[in-house]
Amino acid sequence: MDITRALQRAVRGYPHGTKALAAALDCSETTLNHKVSPTYAQAHCSPEEAADIMEVTGDHSALFALADRLHYVMLPRPEACEGDGPVATVLAAVIADFGRLVTEAAQDLADCTVSDNELARMQGEGARAQAAIQALLGLAARMNASSRPVQLPRVA
DSSP: OOHHHHHHHHHHTOTTOHHHHHHHTTSOHHHHHHHTOTTOTTOOOOHHHHHHHHHHHOOOHHHHHHHHHTTOOOOOOOGGGSSSSHHHHHHHHHHHHHHHHHHHHHHHHTTSOOOHHHHHHHHHHHHHHHHHHHHHHHHHHHHHHHTSOOOOOOOO
């Protein structure tokens, strides 16, 4: 997908109209339309303007188009990752460890052969990712158990 066309679709698809979006972005409707037009080469969105368009419209397809062009995979960070609490720490570890596993595997599998050292590195990253997933599941199980009411003994 073309990045500029994705921004253009986001602008044109804004439910309150292009004029309202332009006002929210503090520019004229004409300027906004020119910046997202693939046929108007004189105007471009800055990275900050593109991010503003995506934030206001909720349409992140331009971000995914950019990631695809650069051979990245994008996924939204869970809101629970905000802050420094235990949930954020565990979720961040899962995301980071999985990313390292995929990166290692992609590099080692690129030539369609796997050496002993490459296999060992992939196995190590896989084990770390599995440990992070188990930590996440353990946290979820503890949270589940702590939210249950205390069982009272039965009276005979």
